[in-house]
Amino acid sequence: MDWLYGKMADEWQDWVPADQKAQVIYNGCYMKQLFPGLRLISLNNAMGDSMNFYLFINQTDPDGTMTWFLEQLEDAERNGDKVHVVAHIPGGGGEALEGWAINYYNAVNRFEDTIVAQFFGHTHSEEYNVVYEDPENAQSRPTGVIYSAPKFIPLMEIIKVQVL
Numbered sequence: 001m002d003w004l005y006g007k008m009a010d011e012w013q014d015w016v017p018a019d020q021k022a023q024v025i026y027n028g029c030y031m032k033q034l035f036p037g038l039r040l041i042s043l044n045n046a047m048g049d050s051m052n053f054y055l056f057i058n059q060t061d062p063d064g065t066m067t068w069f070l071e072q073l074e075d076a077e078r079n080g081d082k083v084h085v086v087a088h089i090p091g092g093g094g095e096a097l098e099g100w101a102i103n104y105y106n107a108v109n110r111f112e113d114t115i116v117a118q119f120f121g122h123t124h125s126e127e128y129n130v131v132y133e134d135p136e137n138a139q140s141r142p143t144g145v146i147y148s149a150p151k152f153i154p155l156m157e158i159i160k161v162q163v164l
Contacts, residue, residue, distance in 0.1 A: 027065050031072050043087040048100030059099025073111040082116045090120040112143040126150035
């Protein structure tokens with residue numbers, strides 16, 4: 001994936017901190033201090049995609065992304081910073097393999113006072129999901145909220161585009 005992540009690092013150089021470039025090249029993740037007290041963690045969670053058959057070999061942390069994520073959260077907590085997480089695939093609804101999703105939700109639960117927002121795409125629907133202490137029990141204590149963005153690409157079947 002060096003060819004892809006390397007290109008991403010080059011294209012994103014204006015908004016990804018220079019000290020994060022190696023991380024982007026390695027696994028497509030980065031952290032940016034947005035303001036004093038607020039960090040953005042961009043988590044490349046494509047490894048957790050339910051269609052990633054390679055993940056059946058190691059569902060937990062095949063490339064160290066989850067370990068890196070936990071280290072970033074620990075550092076933010078230690079420094080009293082809050083975190084916004086942005087990623088592609090929300091963990092619930094069968095979109096992520098169980099091992100990956102469980103580890104992600106364990107991190108969200110552990111750092112519930114540090115992670116103040118989670119933003120995802122992938123579903124192409126405007127929705128939000130509540131994260132519960134016990135993901136199998138919606139009566140358990142809520143620990144976070146996931147916001148999913150709607151698609152911004154029009155459905156060509158609905159909207160006719162005239163090409164001049």
